[in-house]
Amino acid sequence: MIELIELDAGYRGRAVLQKVNLSFPEGYVTVLLGPNGCGKSTLLKTALGLLPSLGGEIKYDGTPLSTLTPVEIARRAAYMAQSRGVPSIEVERMVLHGRFPYLSFPRRYRKSDYEVVHSALEQADALELIGSRMEELSGGQRQKVYLAMALAQQTNAIFMDEPTTWLDVRHQIEVMRTARSLAQAGKAVVLVSHDLCLALRTADRVALLADGKLVQLATPDEIYKSGVLDTIFGVHVGRVSVDGEWQYFCG
DSSP: OEEEEEEEEEETTEEEEEEEEEEEOTTOEEEEEOSTTSSHHHHHHHHTTSSOOSEEEEEETTEEGGGSOHHHHHTTEEEEOSOOOOOSOBHHHHHHGGGGGGOOSSOOOOHHHHHHHHHHHHHTTOGGGTTOBGGGSOHHHHHHHHHHHHHTTOOSEEEEESTTTTOOHHHHHHHHHHHHHHHHTTOEEEEEOSOHHHHHHHOSEEEEEETTEEEEEEOHHHHHHHTHHHHHHSSOEEEEEETTEEEEEEO
16 A cells, blocks of 8 residues: 655645645555646655655555665556657557566566566557557557556556546546456556546545645545535536436536
């Protein structure tokens, strides 16, 4: 389990979030929600050690993050970034980057690495992209490849920053289903999302961020019933039951 203890997070010495106490347990999808600029992505990057914390502590299974090497962190948590440059590289080679934490130098890929990569591409619905080059793909196709690269890392935790960016509605739903299946397989899944309704349908736990703090940590049902979403986002959030499941909408 990854724990954030009294964490201050921000940029260039300026805290965007203060005194955040939050954990990401295995077997659950935790979604970070909040208005633009509230620090969702900042918190994600700080939890991964990509940004230095400005105070407090981060622990991975009880071990302080500050004592772990980058390779040790990469073997424990994978990261799917919101946006990145487009390298001139073939899809399979791109996904093989997810195997870097397990290779010595010089890197020599094993048969097992290719098997993991093909499995990850299949799980991300991107197996048919093998043979294509990244610069030739659409935004949605690239997003699926980046998801496969994170899955190929085979970590107990996976952090996704806006994973449905560039995807059409069907593939947005499929990515969220993948997130749920990863949690059901025992991984800690952490998502940043701007799609309020899709996030509420997917999450086991919602961490609501606003005004520089963690406002509430609860189930989607508890968050919805509290009425805090209407206040923070300035919209009316409603829901209806469809086939025994809540479908959320904003009005």
